[in-house]
Amino acid sequence: MPPIPKFSKKDIVQCSYEIVKKEGFAKLNARRIAAELGCSVQPIFHNFTSMEELNKEVYKCIYQKYKAYMLSGKEKENPYKQMGISYIEFASDYPEFFKILFMQKTTLNANDFVVNDAIGEDVIKTGQTLTGLSYEEQKKFHVKVWIFTHGIACLVATKTIQFTQEEIEELLAKSVKEMLIGYIKERK
Amino acid sequence: MPPIPKFSKKDIVQCSYEIVKKEGFAKLNARRIAAELGCSVQPIFHNFTSMEELNKEVYKCIYQKYKAYMLSGKEKENPYKQMGISYIEFASDYPEFFKILFMQKTTLNANDFVVNDAIGEDVIKTGQTLTGLSYEEQKKFHVKVWIFTHGIACLVATKTIQFTQEEIEELLAKSVKEMLIGYIKERK
DNA sequence: AAAGATATATAACGTGTGTTATCTATAGAA
DNA sequence: TTCTATAGATAACACACGTTATATATCTTT
Secondary structure: OOOOOOOOHHHHHHHHHHHHHHHOHHHOOHHHHHHHHOOOOHHHHHHOOOHHHHHHHHHHHHHHHHHHHHHHHHOOOOHHHHHHHHHHHHHHHOHHHHHHHHOOOOOOOOOOOOOOHHHOHHHHHHHHHHHOOOHHHHHHHHHHHHHHHHHHHHHHHOOOOOOOHHHHHHHHHHHHHHHHHHHHHHOO | OOOOOOOOHHHHHHHHHHHHHHHOHHHOOHHHHHHHHOOOOHHHHHHOOOHHHHHHHHHHHHHHHHHHHHHHHHOOOOHHHHHHHHHHHHHHHOHHHHHHHHOOOOOOOOOOOOOOHHHOHHHHHHHHHHHOOOHHHHHHHHHHHHHHHHHHHHHHHOOOOOOOHHHHHHHHHHHHHHHHHHHHHHOO
């Protein structure tokens, strides 16, 4: 009986996702989405009870994108190293997403997600195979690697530094190596 | 002939500064300032042609606060180490300010300031006395120290990690020491 | 073909924001 | 004391945003 819908939930989320990718949540609003889809605001409020609900859906997509980046790293020959590179690459390719996920506290990520899975058990264990440290030592060492990696990623996301992917990989690899040497030397 | 002014530029900037300190620029607006000062919005637009002009003044104050933190570090017995600590302490004491200065690009900091003076000549030279490296080597090494320090500061500003000042100082001091050991060992 | 359900458009309301027009009160000059 | 310049209050306008009321168009069932 009803007319065939022209604008699905998926269309609206996808369109919103693209806006946020380019300009962040600050620029996402009903009229903007409507303009880009070539419709009025009605399809949006038909499919979502409020903008907040839509925002949450978009946030979920962003988090999925991040997870996909991280998972792709696990397939490579040196997963521990690759995860750091993936983290920074994500910050480079999707700076707005990185800022949303890791550089601000919002009502969006408050309860629904525990984003900092970077210090998960498996990461520690993967790190052990690279470093040869004990589990407890690797845990401590990993905090330092994580801080360093996060530092680069933040600088990349804000475009404070503009390194090529190769420069970043070299910087990260070299630095972690040096940190490990120093860590091993200093431990008692 | 005119009545004695009750609300000076300084009063308004000071009040705005406090609001931004607690809640960031997002929560700064004319009516909010007026309410806190106990006046109408008129004194604001009498003293400033626009909110943007006031925002810039507030931004300047924030930057001055940051510079004062950094300068205070230079007086200590180990200035190079202290500057890193001051940077993180600033992020801890004034997270909103830190986010404004170093974690986002705004129209405010676009032209008027070159904020990243952290890699200034004098910092490098101060670092040399700590590390004993050549000028060029110190320059390279400092990038790594800066990234690490910035990483901690970002995590502190967003309250992602909640370390005490002592924990942070130990983490930073130990890590830089280890990084230096590794750096020296790996250089050709 | 007629009817009902609903997707979309149009237009509006309410709120929060920057900004400004108008009025009033005041302090010093005449 | 009277006059003038202006600081401030009140109130309004313009605009952007979330949201909703109403009207219209369309598809499926009968």
